[in-house]
Amino acid sequence: MTRKLLPLVIVLSLWSDTAQAFGAERKDLQIANDVSKAVNRYPNFTIFDDLTIAVRDGVVTLDGKVTMPYKRDDIEKKVAQIEGVKDVRDRIGVLPVSLNDDALRTRIARSIYGNSNFWNYAVMPNPPIHIIVEHGRVTLTGVVQSDVDRMLARSLATNFDAFSVTNNLKTDAEVRNELERSE
Numbered sequence: 001m002t003r004k005l006l007p008l009v010i011v012l013s014l015w016s017d018t019a020q021a022f023g024a025e026r027k028d029l030q031i032a033n034d035v036s037k038a039v040n041r042y043p044n045f046t047i048f049d050d051l052t053i054a055v056r057d058g059v060v061t062l063d064g065k066v067t068m069p070y071k072r073d074d075i076e077k078k079v080a081q082i083e084g085v086k087d088v089r090d091r092i093g094v095l096p097v098s099l100n101d102d103a104l105r106t107r108i109a110r111s112i113y114g115n116s117n118f119w120n121y122a123v124m125p126n127p128p129i130h131i132i133v134e135h136g137r138v139t140l141t142g143v144v145q146s147d148v149d150r151m152l153a154r155s156l157a158t159n160f161d162a163f164s165v166t167n168n169l170k171t172d173a174e175v176r177n178e179l180e181r182s183e
Helices: 022-041 069-080 099-113 117-121 145-155 174-181
Strands: 011-014 050-054 060-068 087-094 131-135 138-146 164-171
Touching: 022 050, 022 060, 022 069, 050 138, 060 069, 069 087, 099 117, 099 131, 099 145, 117 145, 138 145, 138 174, 145 164, 164 174
Parallel strands: 011 050, 060 087, 138 164
Antiparallel strands: 050 060, 131 138
């Protein structure tokens, strides 16, 4: 029996202000969900890209890294068209072009998603483990089902010539708790 992962590849951050009315907070949550759907449906958003979304009073802040500049521009345009979005603060960085980084990304992705423990993740429309490589430094982001999966993914990623591996993977329970605290 497998547990269903939260349908979040992007970690949603909602800043709440006690002075805000419930309706405004709810609207921000709706906008954040719409932004998450738009990004996840963007066909060029891959496991080698990562975004964090924050919404406050209809202003969407996008942070993270993508592999190509056109992705940053396309995502910003898509988000700006979402109903209720007043402004978009685009702080998405573009990863440098590097054959070594590309090769490292591919080797780590094959190692993780080729491991039988991660096959259930690999068949998802938007696999939840993201591999960000910048100047030979690896960061794993996204959501996994358990601490065992988190540790195994890190272990698999360290089998290559990366300068460092940072494991920012969260379990679905941790993400759920964060969302409950922000509501």
